[in-house]
Amino acid sequence: MSEGMTRVIRVTIVLVVAALVPSLFVLMAGHNPWRVLETLLLYALGPQGWSEVLVHAIPLTLIGLGVAFALRGGLFNIGSDGQLIAGAVLAVFFAPYLEGWGIAGLLVFLILGSLGGAALGALVGYLRAWFGASEIIVTIMLNYVMVQMISYLIRGPMQETSRFWPQSYLIPENCFLPVIVQGTRLHAGLFVALIMVIVFAVIQRRTVIGFVSSVLGANPGAAVYAGFRVKMLTVIVMAISGGLAGLAGAVEVGGIYQRLQDNMAEGFGLAGIAIALIARLEAVAIPLAACLFGIFFAGTGALQRELALPFPLVWIIESAVIFAVAAVQWALPNRKAVA
């Protein structure tokens, strides 16, 4: 059998198995997988769903960019959820002072979000580089810590003035990201995400930090031998990665919630890892992968409403996609391996 045929067969097997697993669970729930897929796609690509797909794709793109940047540097950032919260909290904390600054206020708001996420990311990088603490474990632990911190803040110091709901005060109106399509939730965060895609495509290819971090990821020994300041680099890479998640936090607040609340963007961090892997860590491919996951998130929400299929189906689909993408690398062995 020719090598080409082997590859086609292998890829086919991978895709069939990946499609079978979620289908099996749909069948167990007593639904027809074809009809479920039809419902999912009809909603997600239909007149109501398309904007929701993009609404989800905005934070997922930013988080995916951050995860991919860290992975290029050989670092697993599983803490996007926590960094997102850190960014949202810092931005909302200073937001009242930005009232009346106009568009500059919005810019500062977004920068504050990035700084919040970057600070948490830098902490992880520091603990990793100087103390050898696994960034995987530390980022996950910080996720749980940050969930509790936001829970405290919106019931305590940052609670809205009537002190009734577990949510923060509203941010001033000039910090809102305006809706760009009337009648939908699609907001100007879309442009923020697209700008960052371009910025990181350039960083990846044309800048020193992009090159140096790739060397660190591909061969840490070579990075040390080449005289790179590996420890400092680890901190910087994690800070940039966390900064993108923090920016996603500010964008979510500015574009959708306008305040802090519980369960903001829960589980986007794990999705971000899947997105980075699907996009093979290429910045320009990340928005496409993010849109795919936007379809999953928005579509599964519709399945829950219309067919009473539990929403956690989205995680089953997501894991099938992760395994499939990883297995395709086995099927096509000559391609560049991820991470």
Added chain:
Amino acid sequence: MAVLFITALLAATIRLGMAIGLAAIGEAASERSGIFNIGIEGVMLSGAFVAAWGSVRTGSPWFGVLFATLIGILLAGVHAFMVLVLRINQFVSGIGMVIFGLGFSSFAARLTIGAKPTSVHGLASLDFGAISHIPIVGSVLFGQSPLAYIALVLAIGTGWVINRTAFGLEIRACGENSEVAETLAIPVKRRQTACILFGGAAAGLGGAYLSVVQVDAFVENMVAGRGFLAVACVMLGRRKPVIALLAALGFGLAEAIQIRMQTIYPDLPYQFLVILPYVAAIAALVLGHSRRRFSPI
């Protein structure tokens, strides 16, 4: 008063730490053979659900425990296949497993036992008669769930197999340098598969411990990071099963203290106490570091 308090605290330490400990014992064996399974969080979630479901369906928590062990082995088998046969990055496969476990347990629970409030038949604690009623030692040492004693036997047994048997020597050889092990005619992949499957079984048991011993219910995402804490225990215990179990009991103690402080200091926001085990994990990793080795994760 103080005696009662300490007794209750120690008993709670074991009760709250054993789920992490069980998973950590298996992960220690797996990592000794050279394979990380960062996905035990997902395996534990699946085990917790399957144990609760099996207990409700059959009426016996022991069947639940059995099912949880089996699903643990099954999922670990997938991990072994992905890592050893398809040569997929072990952390990528592990994260896939975390997400799958989250989806599978929550999805299946909402369709079955989670649809309406269901009480799960829990596993009764052992009662050795008179010695279980001795102050302090009685309830701490002789009044625990059978799974806690299984964990203790498992930890010591695993340590013995790894350190004192030819089979264990082969496992260590695989973990230290798999290429050299290969040249010594050790079936590396078979040894590693055995360790990964054992790790899955132990993680499944850990999940079962949560739903049929610790809580007597299945709650979505109830593992809440304990799988990752187990991985941290293995790092802290330098891949030694018994020490990893002790580290897990340390997290159990942190959790037990945290819960008691909530009632002692009602004015303190509870969120600052809930984070205690997670902060302890970060602190332990930072303090327990070895400077000479830039570890793979």
